[in-house]
Amino acid sequence: MFCFQCQEAAKGTGCTIAGVCGKTSDVANLQDTLLYVLKGICWYNEKLRAVGANPNKVDKFVFDGLFSTITNANFDAAVFTKRIIKALQLRNELHVLSKEAGVVLPAELPAFASWTGNTTEEFEAKAEEVGVLSTENEDIRSLRELIVYGVKGLAAYAEHAYNLGSQKDEIFAFMQRALVATTEDLSVDELVALTLETGKFGVDVMALLDAANTGSYGNPEAxxxxxxxxxxxxxxxxxxxxxxxxxxxxxxxxxxxxxxxxxxxxxxxxxxxxxxxxxxxxxxxxxxxxxxxxxxxxxxxxxxxxxxxxxxxxxxxxxxxxxxxxxxxxxxxxxxxxxxxxxxxxxxxxxxxxxKCAAPQEIETGEIVGGFAHAQVFALADKIVDAVKSGAIKKFFVMAGCDGRMKSRDYYTEFAEQLPQDTVILTAGCAKYRYNKLPLGDIGGIPRVIDAGQCNDSYSLAVIALKLKEVFELNDINELPISYNIAWYEQKAVIVLLALLHLGVKNIHLGPTLPAFLSPNVANVLVENFGIGGITEVEQDLELFMSAV
Ligand code: FSO
Ligand code: SF4
The missing domain is CATH 3.40.50.2030 (Rossmann fold)
Incomplete structure (x- = not known):
């Protein structure tokens, strides 16, 4: 096995014997092979889509399959064996459909569109050839994987929206096109462009899910x-x-x-x-x-x-x-x-x-406050704008993303504790658990931790930032008094990050460590074009953030 898709990748390079997450090597290999066959499915489906003959069931099969390979989603080897068998059947079906629809296929099919196997052993063995390391050039590999992980994040959010009856063909088409593109001979520049396009679809899918959630259940309230x-x-x-x-x-x-x-x-x-x-x-x-x-x-x-x-x-x-x-x-x-x-x-x-079970044992008492998605924040907009104008709020810190078990994540609790009293944290995702039970107080009734919701509700934070830009009549989102100190863990955080980059947000700090899948050159592209940085010590970072515009 080789996997480096999450923040916990062993030794900061990749898990090779077993996952730090608990993923066994057989499951990791089966996931790689599933991804390989899914790419073949997407290859046919793109061609069928071009002639309007793509069966709808393929979209769900693809996003479901991708979602199951996200960190900590599915540890069941039997599920992956069954899925690969189904995927091979579906791919064969699409081959037949392509011929019926008059799609011209090359005389020699690409391997992922023709390879087949029957047993779990064959599926596992195939991963040795088609896994992450099959791309030799480390920069190409880095960009391909960045795109694949972004697309996995897209798949997760697309699935939640789908379950609520919301879907967009453009999103499915992009996910499938992007997966196929990771098998093609694209240049670094083309892959960078595709990475940024993935971010655009990240914004779209989070907007879709936001509309599906709020349309079904109302706007979140404080x-x-x-x-x-x-x-x-x-x-x-x-x-x-x-x-x-x-x-x-x-x-x-x-x-x-x-x-x-x-x-x-x-x-x-x-x-x-x-x-x-x-x-x-x-x-x-x-x-x-x-x-x-x-x-x-x-x-x-x-x-x-x-x-x-x-x-x-x-x-x-x-x-x-x-x-x-x-x-x-x-x-x-x-x-x-x-x-x-x-x-x-x-x-x-x-x-x-x-x-038949006993009632839960109490481990905490009290309350936590949340529900500050875009509509609720807009309702408080006057208050917030006045607080910024009067200087009662000097700065906002977007501290969204994920929590995780690494000790180094204590940084985020300390960072929140040491933030000056005239600052407000904007959060979403499980990163909030590092500071949502601290007595951080409020500023004139505005809580110092504003929780928009789940990781996908980072969309709300972007909508809020865009609204503030409009209210303050700024030309650029980066002129706002907002700093980004984001904690990441898995592939949904990757799509959230790419979405923020697409919206033009600069100088995002990402921690507790930068992704293992970023090669030095690709990391440089992100540093040079977007000012992406890591984290250091709390005091040092605070000084840096507070001295920035
Ligand atoms: Fe997991 Fe957390 Fe929401 Fe992340 S609970 S780690 S980006 O916030 O995804 O799923
Ligand atoms: Fe390792 Fe993360 Fe992959 Fe699990 S998901 S095997 S922890 S890199």
Missing amino acids: TKVNIGVRNNPAILISGHDMKDMEELLKQTEGTGVDVYTHSEMLPAHYYPAFKKYEHLVGNYGNAWWKQNTEFESFNGPILFTTNCIVPPKASATYTDRIYTTGASGLNGAIHIPDRKDGKMKDFSAIIEHAK
Whole structure:
């Protein structure tokens, strides 16, 4: 195996024996082979799309497959074997369809459009040839992977929007075109251009998901979320999928089973449509990586709707309480199948399981505040603008992104603690857990941590920045008193970063370490064109940020 797609890549270069995330080498290899076959599917589908003969089911198959290969999404080797078999069947189907549609195919098909295998062993072995390291030039490899990871992030957000009935053919077409392009003989300049175009589609997909979420559940509102517990058996729901959230709340209503959110599902509490559920009790625990202890004390079953799984240790007592759905998977866990024929997913098994469990053990008490997506911030715009004009707010810090288990991430807690009192943090994603329970106070009623929501709600932060630019009549988004100190972990953070670059945001600091997949030359392109930088020590960085415009 070779994988370097996330911030935890071993030794800052790549995981080769097993993933720091817990991914085994067989799963890593199967994921590489799945990606290879998906590229073949996209190759045919692009040609079919050009003549209007592309079957719709391909789009879902591709984004689902990509999503399942995101860090911490799916650890189940059997799922990948099955998916590769299905992918090969689908690719063959597209071959036949292409001929029927009069598509002219080359006499010699590219390998990814013709290679085939039958057994798990063959699928695993193929990865040796087609994995990340098959691209020898390190700059080309770096750009290709940057694009692939951005597209994986796109796939995740496209899937959530799709589940809410929203989709855009242009986004699917781009994802597929971009994957195929990573197999072509493109120059560094062409790949850089494609990387930036990926960012454009990042903005589009986050806007699509924002419209789908707010259209379905209303605009997030400033909300106090309970972090204590009550005395009923309960289900803990994690991940990002709001459709799953909705259906779980509907099906648990009146059953005596409570629902709590974990990690990135916290923002569900901010949506008006979910507030009516009295049994949606609160947010339990912290960011994804603390699940090893928090799931023990939760006592009830846990539902993963997307990535952010930490494979339980052999000594864990909660393994048999784990349920997965959608793109997520874990060997030994119970997988709740997709919706069929317009019906809801069937959560009855997890609800019955919960009834037999003890109520959660309290690990914290109190409340956290969030719900400051674009509409809520616009409602407060006058107050915010006055505070900036009067000098009560000197600067905003976008500290969005991810949390993770590395000790070096203590930096973000210390950074938040040491920020001057006249600064405000704008956050989204699970990075917030590093400082959302600190007593940072408020500025004239404006909380010093403004939480817009999930990582995809970074879109809201961009919309807010664009609005401020308009209010202050500036020519450039970079003239605003906003600094960007972003923590990244997995591929959704990659698409968020590319989206910000597309919007013209400069001087983003990325930590706790720069991606292992950036070659020195590609990192240089990002430094020279966008002023991307890493982080150093809190004091030093604070000085740098505060002295910038
Ligand atoms: Fe994971 Fe966090 Fe939301 Fe990231 S919980 S790490 S970019 O914020 O994605 O999924
Ligand atoms: Fe390593 Fe990250 Fe890949 Fe897991 S996802 S194998 S931790 S680089």
